[in-house]
Amino acid sequence: MTDPQTKATLNSWALAAPALALLVMASIGPLLIVLVYSFMTPGDYSGVERPFTTQAWQQVFLSRDIFDDTLSWADAHLTIFWRSVKLSVLTTAITFLLGLPTAWFIATRPPQRRAMWLFLITIPFWTNLLIRTIAINEIIRSEGLLNQVLGWFGAGPVNLLYTDTAVLIGMAYVYLPMMVLPMYAAIDRFDTRLLEAAYDLFASRWQVLRHVVLPVIRPGIVAGSILVFVPSLGAYVTPRVLGGGKNMMIGNFIELQFGQGQNWPLGAALAVLLLIAVALALAVYVRALAGAERNG
């Protein structure tokens, strides 16, 4: 006779099985295939061929001179990696600086109005990523709103489109709600009596911010940072629309290998690299969160 606990567990797994099966087939399983593909040779027209090799992995970082066969750092690749990391970090920083006051503002609204403000911040959150990117495009392109307004003041047209800055603006815009919402959740749980205690002990507003607010809402900051940094690192749509073909990030570079570049193994290797980078970032997140909880 099976004991009731084992029976219950089997039952649970049976119920979860269909969902898990679909996920394994259409989400988790294919990741393993990518890993395998990164160790194969590019096929003649597309796809891959049998000989297993680490060539693709070499190509990620190094390039072979076509004349004398020497290996050197693949500058173009490294530029792309650096740009991706740089823009992701900057995006996280900008969204933090803009997001903190916004989250604080929403959390300090009277309860009846708060639902309205949350609704207002949620709409951009659920709006299509592409639409929001196109919207930024409308603003910063050469005949866009920004230049039109500048024109009224006699200032010259600014050529923002297809630069790193454009991509940065786009990503900050698109990912801002992801930073605001977790921080809002943390601030919502914040005990205002801590503030009163700090003021009672002669703290200035800035000191309160630095020594009381930020440490206590740290889990929210960490969560928001991860929710911005990870998608930024793997961004594809925004750099494509706002960066043109020149200012590629890892996502665009990966796509290139499956499009014009026709080097599937390299694309696969880059995808695995991105996955590792994300896993590292998540590991840092878990450590930072555990640290925050220990000190909190």
Place this chain on the structure above:
Amino acid sequence: MNEATTVLVEGASKQFGRGPNAILALDDVSLSIEGGSFFTLLGPSGCGKTTLLRLLAGFETPTRGRILLGQDDVTALPPNRRPINTVFQSYALFPHLSVARNVGFGLKMLGRPAGQIAERVARMLSLVRMESFADRLVAQLSGGQQQRVALARALAPEPRVLLLDEPLSALDLKLRKEMQVELKRLQRETGITFVFVTHDQEEALTMSDRIAVMSAGRVQQIGSPRDIYARPANRFVAGFIGESNFLPADIQGKIARLGNAEVRLDRDEPQGRVILAIRPEEVRLGDAITARVVETIYLGNALQVMAELPDGSPIVLRLPAAQAVPLPGTRIGLDLPGPAIQVLEAD
């Protein structure tokens, strides 16, 4: 009428978990509940009374032991095949169904025809005096009204036994007293065996035909309210039901010695060192023992006097409010009437 509604629990034990962290919620519990009676399981939280109730309902299976309903062994029957229904502590009324549909739910699950269900629902609702609420939703009812609907729902399928899990604990005092009378009336009218769980000893004494006092997974005493109150079997029962003084004494023959004082007993009792249990309201003024007053508290309808016997044991007694207030430090003479003394084992 009553054979089929007798409940017999034989040596039931219930263990949760395994190994060193296992909890023994019930330890070899046996009791027999007469059909058609109002039986109460009484005890502090954690004593196992709710576990026993769940065993009777079928939500738990005993680790050891049997449960018999009339002649039938129901130990292995799942709850939806046992002719026993429960009134839950939180009422557990279905929020998306109207009052009428809630009450008729059991009958619907049993596949009774719609006409029969409607008639029975109407009868149940009038039994608990909720006829005009038939189409209301649960959320629109007050706590007391929800309670009555929960009752009607559990009674509708005509179970052989009705289990009530602390149903009155969420109600305010006045409503509680009203419902106690209601429940008693319902039990008499339907003739169903009621098994009632509570931690409130006053409630138990008021309503029950018989009480099982439980503690730490064991039955401490089973008896009528009078038996339990006047003749507590051990220290736990004496302390849990009403208030009690516990005075160490030495019995020789029919005399109990407390220090230098002597008290006459009216029955043959075990000899040697014992504990005398006597309720504060039974202690009389007299000249058997002299005590020193420590404190007097005015209770409105009585005076509560806390005193100290010569051997240092504390004693509490009640005096009519009109009496002169004994001052702290003064001496008073006390008497412990034989019939009011209960002799318990020494610690």
Place this chain on the structure above:
Amino acid sequence: MARSAFDAARLPGFAAIAIAVFVLLYLPIVTLVAYSFNGGESVAVWGGFSLDWYGRAWANETVKAAAVRSLVIAGSASAIAAILATLAALGIVRNRRMKGRGAAYMAINQPLMVPEIVTAVALLIFFASIRQVTGYQGLGYLIAAHAAFCIPFSYLPISARLEGMDATLESAAADLYATPMQTFRHITLPLLMPGVAAGAMLAFVISLDDVVITEFVKSAGQDTLPTYMLGQMRRGVSPEVNAISTMLLAVTVVLLTAFFIINRQFNRRKS
């Protein structure tokens, strides 16, 4: 005696920045919507209010086909995701001591933990091989892919609703002679419905909006609205794209509002 005006919760400059942020958040979207009503041909000059571009978008056969495809995929994927997520939630949420609970939970949320481009590439590779073997070229791949990444989004409101449900209700039903199937049909499912509806709606919006995975998994000619728009962006903006964007936006806002209202109503009626 005047009440103290010291507000402990006020931090200097924060309100101003917050308001500015809200303005900046909506400005681009409003601009986009405004431009969609531009009567003129040129994107720069305002040519009067007109619904021309909407008309042109509606008349465009490619756009219509893409719109239908988007709706078909979103409808199928959200239905599948909602059903699968409900089953999974029923298994996982109620069983506190389920062995391997953490692993199951991680698997369900996996799509949220991996960057979309990686999943997109992985599916491209995987489905390419399947296409070669079976020759099937239909929408099935897209629907399967969408359903998969919609599962975690559906799971969230369903499991939340299940956890908030009074567990004794199901015991009460069993006490009143209901079999497990009857309990599910009469008690669990009706009470779970708002969560399932919310899960389906969320999945619908997520699927409708997806760009990256769709872009990589689709075969030629299988454009959805977002991939169509992405393709158009290669040639620079056109008010037609703005018009389509505005319509998509309207659908999202309507669904979101419905979601909020249902949520509020059921939070009020919780007993």
